[in-house]
Amino acid sequence: MSLEKITTVAGRGVHVPGNDIDTDRIIPARFMKCVTFDGLGEFLFHDVRKSPEGADQPHPLNDPRFQGATILLSGANFGCGSSREHAPQAIQKHGFRAVVAESFAEIFFGNCIALGIPCLGVGRDDIRKIAAAVESRPDVEITIDIAKGEIRFAGQTVKATLRESAREALVGGRWDAIGDLLEGVGDVKRVAARLPYLAV
Amino acid sequence: MSKSLFQKVWEAHTVRTLPGGQTQLLIGTHLIHEVTSPQAFGMLRDLGLKVLMPHRTFATVDHIVPTDQVSEPYADPLADAMIKELRRNCQESGITFFDRATGRQGIVHIVGPEQGITQPGTTIACGDSHTSTHGAFGAIAFGIGTTQIRDVLATQSMAIGRLKVRRINLTGRLQPGVYAKDVILHLIRKLGVNGGTGYAYEYGGEVFERFSMEERMTVCNMSIEGGARAGYVNPDATTFAYLKGRPYAPAGAAWEAAVARWGAFASDPGCVYDDVVDFRGEDIPPTVTWGINPGQGVAINETIPDPAKATAADEKASIEEALAYMKLTPGAPIKGTRIDVAFLGSCTNGRLSDFQEVAKYLKGRRVAPGVKAIAVPGSQGVGVLCASLGIDRVFRDAGFEWRDAGCSMCLAMNPDKLVGDQLCASSSNRNFKGRQGSPTGRTLLMSPLMVAAAAVAGQVADAREVFGLRSPG
Numbered sequence: 001m002s003l004e005k006i007t008t009v010a011g012r013g014v015h016v017p018g019n020d021i022d023t024d025r026i027i028p029a030r031f032m033k034c035v036t037f038d039g040l041g042e043f044l045f046h047d048v049r050k051s052p053e054g055a056d057q058p059h060p061l062n063d064p065r066f067q068g069a070t071i072l073l074s075g076a077n078f079g080c081g082s083s084r085e086h087a088p089q090a091i092q093k094h095g096f097r098a099v100v101a102e103s104f105a106e107i108f109f110g111n112c113i114a115l116g117i118p119c120l121g122v123g124r125d126d127i128r129k130i131a132a133a134v135e136s137r138p139d140v141e142i143t144i145d146i147a148k149g150e151i152r153f154a155g156q157t158v159k160a161t162l163r164e165s166a167r168e169a170l171v172g173g174r175w176d177a178i179g180d181l182l183e184g185v186g187d188v189k190r191v192a193a194r195l196p197y198l199a200v
Numbered sequence: 201m202s203k204s205l206f207q208k209v210w211e212a213h214t215v216r217t218l219p220g221g222q223t224q225l226l227i228g229t230h231l232i233h234e235v236t237s238p239q240a241f242g243m244l245r246d247l248g249l250k251v252l253m254p255h256r257t258f259a260t261v262d263h264i265v266p267t268d269q270v271s272e273p274y275a276d277p278l279a280d281a282m283i284k285e286l287r288r289n290c291q292e293s294g295i296t297f298f299d300r301a302t303g304r305q306g307i308v309h310i311v312g313p314e315q316g317i318t319q320p321g322t323t324i325a326c327g328d329s330h331t332s333t334h335g336a337f338g339a340i341a342f343g344i345g346t347t348q349i350r351d352v353l354a355t356q357s358m359a360i361g362r363l364k365v366r367r368i369n370l371t372g373r374l375q376p377g378v379y380a381k382d383v384i385l386h387l388i389r390k391l392g393v394n395g396g397t398g399y400a401y402e403y404g405g406e407v408f409e410r411f412s413m414e415e416r417m418t419v420c421n422m423s424i425e426g427g428a429r430a431g432y433v434n435p436d437a438t439t440f441a442y443l444k445g446r447p448y449a450p451a452g453a454a455w456e457a458a459v460a461r462w463g464a465f466a467s468d469p470g471c472v473y474d475d476v477v478d479f480r481g482e483d484i485p486p487t488v489t490w491g492i493n494p495g496q497g498v499a500i501n502e503t504i505p506d507p508a509k510a511t512a513a514d515e516k517a518s519i520e521e522a523l524a525y526m527k528l529t530p531g532a533p534i535k536g537t538r539i540d541v542a543f544l545g546s547c548t549n550g551r552l553s554d555f556q557e558v559a560k561y562l563k564g565r566r567v568a569p570g571v572k573a574i575a576v577p578g579s580q581g582v583g584v585l586c587a588s589l590g591i592d593r594v595f596r597d598a599g600f601e602w603r604d605a606g607c608s609m610c611l612a613m614n615p616d617k618l619v620g621d622q623l624c625a626s627s628s629n630r631n632f633k634g635r636q637g638s639p640t641g642r643t644l645l646m647s648p649l650m651v652a653a654a655a656v657a658g659q660v661a662d663a664r665e666v667f668g669l670r671s672p673g
Contacts (some may be wrong), residue, residue: 002439019518020393020493024632028639029611033264033278035285037346047639052620077394078426080493080612081632083329085345106429107329108399110360113347166362168220177218177359178247181351182565184224185252187215188357191226192253195212196461197322198228199256 005173006116009098010143011070013153014060015131016045021074022081023108026088029082040086041093061094065138073131074101078123079108088112098144100151100160102127113166116175118146126151126158147171202468205321205466206365206400209340209465213323213355216291224361229317229324230257230338230352231308232295234264234286236327240349241289246615249354253342256316256356259286259574261299262307267603269298269578272569279614293353305601306579306605307548309333313417314447314581320435320462324486325352330547330629332423335432336416337439338465340400342430362398362413362549363429364474370407370483377664379557380415381549381627381647382406385497387419388426394494396428402611403433403466407481411443414553420546422629425494429493434466485503488660489631491504491522496631497645498534505528526642527621535660537644540622542655543636544648546598546610550578554648559594561649561667568658574601574616576608600655610645612637625654 031043049059055060078101088111098118112119133140133154142153151160169175192198215224222604264279274280290297298304298311309330312318320338351358403422416433423431440459443449449459485499509515567573575595577583583605586592591600610614610628617637620626624643631643653663
């Protein structure tokens with residue numbers, strides 16, 4: 001299976017501030033009543049973007065200045081909670097191509113990489129710098145250089161961290177593991193044969 | 201060389217190192233449900249792949265299943281479609297499906313142990329973050345996303361980086377009225393909601409040694425709420441006694457061999473952990489959350505935090521955000537907070553012992569006027585056991601609705617939901633904004649007995665006082 005080699009992502013950003021933003025907030029459970037992921041994009045952050053009556057509420061994603069942003073900026077422990085892949089699917093289908101945050105919850109991070117969504121960790125002060133640049137000039141171009149581990153914007157450069165295995169997977173075009181895993185199926189069967197609980 | 205259980209299970213299931221550096225890990229047992237698996241089967245079809253080892257995947261319906269309607273089609277056409285889709289996928293692939301007609305349906309994390317599918321020294325994956333529950337048996341169990349469900353279906357393995365191991369020692373004894381739920385709420389409060397990132401938690405010490413399997417499951421269940429992708433307890437005589445005679449447990453001559461094998465997976469004395477933390481059972485109070493993540497908890501006798509007293513700007517902001525959502529008063533006692541709904545159930549606290557313990561005290565008491573109280577057994581098996589012991593009757597007589605098995609109001613994908621900004625005393629695992637089905641609904645997490653105390657008092661209350669438990673020494 002040939003996959004895109006994701007080495008850089010460039011685009012406009014939007015800052016959704018806050019720590020511990022959970023996957024229920026990213027996509028409330030009631031929108032998971034579906035047998036495909038199509039159409040999840042419009043429900044991204046639904047309950048904080050809409051009033052109970054369905055009217056738009058103040059939220060960065062509702063702000064006309066940040067329409068068309070492809071890089072999502074946030075705080076610490078982003079994506080905590082449920083393992084629902086509906087969360088990264090909603091982010092991707094909304095049009096985001098990368099997430100930059102102080103830190104990520106484990107399962108969410110893995111789900112994102114498997115979909116080819118880079119999740120870069122950036123120190124708090126640097127997130128603030130990027131957010132300030134976006135706030136003052138929403139059309140500022142942000143370039144995430146995955147190979148170099150840095151983010152460039154408005155003439156500034158900040159350091160961005162990414163687990164080595166995830167970096168390899170993205171830049172090597174192996175972020176969807178299925179190809180590699182299928183190659184190992186013979187070995188899977190051999191290991192399984194050694195384990196008594198897997199005897200047929 | 202001394203090794204931890206995690207290390208032994210990991211090594212026994214390692215297939216190879218992948219080109220990117222991750223491990224291809226054999227997943228011995230795969231559990232699926234109706235919400236996160238349909239898309240995975242769709243992906244398999246798109247790739248022209250088949251399920252590699254259908255006999256190692258087990259399915260049930262839990263997330264979306266109504267708890268007050270037995271016959272199909274269900275009132276919610278989307279729910280009905282998802283359940284039919286799972287049934288079709290299981291039939292086509294030859295996967296065992298614990299459908300409602302089997303009498304073995306229930307929340308996936310209750311069904312696996314109940315059927316004896318969950319065993320020590322195994323690897324387990326399921327498209328649900330509370331898969332960590334199965335670690336109570338000394339299994340290494342991971343919550344996974346849908347793309348990984350596809351991977352496990354197609355290859356009985358997944359790509360994953362090795363976790364570090366943090367040993368959590370809990371010495372001494374718990375005080376009367378303090379339960380496994382209080383233990384995990386306390387641990388998360390102290391270690392943080394992301395304190396476990398990158399770790400598997402190994403729980404041990406005298407408190408865990410004395411714990412029943414169901415209590416161990418309650419703690420392991422919420423490991424993920426502390427950021428740890430997996431949590432486990434070393435297998436011992438309690439584990440083996442629980443498994444003996446269960447439908448999928450080894451029997452006859454195979455039983456003795458299995459017990460010997462299982463015991464050998466326990467962490468060796470003197471093995472080295474990446475981190476060790478110690479707690480004393482006596483220090484753990486009945487704990488209630490006041491905020492919008494499971495780490496935002498206080499002891500029942502404490503007050504709701506005041507952002508004005510926060511030392512760090514971050515902490516101040518997070519208290520303010522939580523209190524604005526929760527509509528609670530800073531500095532007020534948590535005790536006395538009026539509740540609208542009481543929910544007893546979920547993969548955290550929907551097992552026989554949860555209902556049994558509450559029934560001991562609920563007999564002859566009444567749910568306060570104006571409070572909607574529902575009790576939802578975690579599986580059909582739990583429901584049958586409760587009925588045989590007259591426990592369902594105690595709940596009904598007290599004014600609880602007694603429902604059929606499912607996840608119900610823990611995540612409210614079925615018709616069981618909060619309305620408006622109702623406040624719910626809940627035995628479930630998450631108090632996130634909107635978690636219980638209303639975008640403005642509010643959740644306070646607590647032990648089952650504290651839920652019952654709140655239901656009876658109409659407000660958050662100390663179960664030890666409401667039910668006359670021996671006061672703490």
